[in-house]
Amino acid sequence: MRMKKKIFLLGFIFVMVFTLGCRKGVSHLILATTTSVENSGLLDALIPVFEKEAEAKVDVIACGTGKAIQLAKNGDCDLILVHDPETEKKFVRDGYGVNRKSIMYNDFVIVGPEDDPAKIKGMSGVISALSTIAHKKALFISRGDDSGTHKRERQLWKKVGLIPEGEWYQETGQGMGATLVIASQKKAYCLTDHATYLSCKGRIALIMLSNRNQLLYNPYSIILVNPKKYAHINYRKGIEFINFLISNKGKKIIREFGKEEFGEPLFHPVGE
Amino acid sequence: MDYILAGLKEAFRLLFTLDRGTYTIIFLSLRISGTAVLLASCLGIPLGALVGLHKFPGRGVITTILNTCFALPTVVVGLFIYLFLSHRGPLGMLGLLYTPSAMITAQTILATPIIGALSLVAVKGVDPSITKSAISLGATKVQTTLTVLREARVAILAALIAGFGRVITEIGAAMIVGGNIKGTTRVMSTAIALETGKGKFEIALALGIILLAIAFLINAGLYYLQRVKE
Incomplete structure (x- = not known):
């Protein structure tokens, strides 16, 4: 009896542990970005609006541009928002990324x-x-x-x-x-x-x-990881997120962000 | 000095304004590290008892390996698990990277040798006459082991506390396999590192104070349990 109880308990624990990690329900996007974007708090202003609109969840991983690109090459994120044009172009040229769009600059x-x-x-x-x-x-x-x-x-x-x-x-x-x-x-x-x-x-x-x-000049671009390289990439929601960033709504949030707290915007949408 | 006072003030503000973000972080920390310690004790205590109570060739080697794992760098464990769970790695299709499960796996690997090695010392410290009398009373091997473990329970509790202390404060592995994602894998240790990195020392310090307070409460509870049992 005691043994049975223990086996049951162990089984229960393992089931619990592995269901914890499952991402059910809403569509998930993983965005790897630079610390400069994450630390500024801009994404906290942008992402909740997108999540509500698109019924998706965006998980942000903050790291340097170098590591973000490495994660993307390994297929461990769906999108990268980075600021190193030369490396970005090489990344796309090598077939790892698609749909590169300039979003903003400072x-x-x-x-x-x-x-x-x-x-x-x-x-x-x-x-x-x-x-x-x-x-x-x-x-x-x-x-x-x-x-x-x-x-x-x-x-x-x-x-x-x-x-x-x-x-x-x-x-x-x-x-x-x-x-x-x-x-x-x-x-x-x-x-x-x-x-x-x-x-x-x-x-x-x-x-x-x-x-x-x-x-x-410091331009930031967003790139989608090539779904031909990794089948699990959330292409549809990724494109939706990129379109959101370059939409008027997205641009407005970027333009307004930080004005109140710092007296000037931290980022400028591209084309302004 | 004003930093430290501001940190204390911020800690109380975060706790008593029922800041939702802070509670999510605390809850995640406890859930992840608690599960990891539970799993690690399921592996570590039997391992410690097995090695501690039986004489077999290679026993010294296993003991030395367990003790060496005290020095296991957390970043290396994180990197190792990342390489396995990455979409390029052998377990990539499970999609476990950047989930609490990945963090639990890493923390279990970190805590198991500590709990194992300290349990080993704990069962070795039990008076050998107890083993002898259990056997002479007709106890089976499993029953004898359970008797010894019961005798050593205070020391084994200390092993669990040490294991918990190791994982709840750990940053390296949590950062790499968890990704410090807000609301999903951001735990107290990684949040402290993040706020320090931003230069927001008050919030970092406040979270540090909260972490210590929680550790104190847990230890106080365990101490009380020990006293009741004695």
Whole structure:
């Protein structure tokens, strides 16, 4: 009798555990995106509206652009929302992604301590600013995590024509918010996306030191994982989500997001 | 200093305003880690008793392996399970990645060796005369083992507490196989890591305080149970 009870209990536990994981009922989408988008809170404004409209659930996984693309290549997400045009184009060219659409943009900014030890404020070019930081060996904190921001930073150093290394150049390997906090504590320069900077501004002692510049343009695109590679990809809902983002309704949410809290929008819909 | 005070304040606010998001996170943490510890004890206690009470070749090796698993890095366990559950991996068709089940699997793997090794020590610590008298009274092997386990129950409870402590605070595996999805796989440990990453130290600290408070309540309850049994 006792043995039977135990077997029953064990069976019950296993059934419970495995039903926990089943996704029944509503249609699920997994969206892998960058920490800069997730940390800003924009998706918390967009997704509930879409979920209601489309009767679907969107699960968001926040990671760097590099990891998001790797997850998509393994078929572990349906959509990616990332910001590294070169890698995105290669991803589509290699047949992993379809239906790439530009959604929104903002810009990268160079931030640094208020006293600006390398005196880069007011410099017109990004390249000259970075080159000055390097030559004066002023402390610069890099993400170092293969994220979209990190990739852009490396492209910029390439344009400067030097490989950043030495004691003045340090890598955190962490997300944008955490990296800004570290840069603030160390009184260092840092390249960040505008949205994360605005949402962290109250907690860090760093000021914006760069002006708007084509080299700092930061576009975000959404790409659907190719359903021909992985049959389980939720193609129909994925397309619906993309259409929602580029619809007037989606654009309006993007345009309005953050205006109230930060005095300016964090992202601009494409075409505006 | 103001950070710490703000954290305490935030913790009370989150708890007493019945913030739904916070309760979801707490409930998920308890459900996932609780199930994992339950499964791990179903595997670990018999394993510990088996190795602890019987002499057989390879016993030393198994004990050493169990003890080595105390140092098992959580990220490595997470990565290992990810590779299995990924759609490219051998178990990809189950669609278990980014579900609580995947997290339970990872946490069970982490907790089993701890519960096993500590149960082993627990049954070894039981006075050998109890085994002898049980056998002389005509007890079967299973009955003898159950008698020893009953004798060792306080130490085994401690093993369960250690296992629970390991998994409820664990971040590495939970992040990789759970994905930190809001409402589905976001648990206390991953939420704390997320808020810290955002630089929102007050909320992170508040969640940390809540986690400790829950651990305290559970331990207080178990201590009370031990006292009643004694």
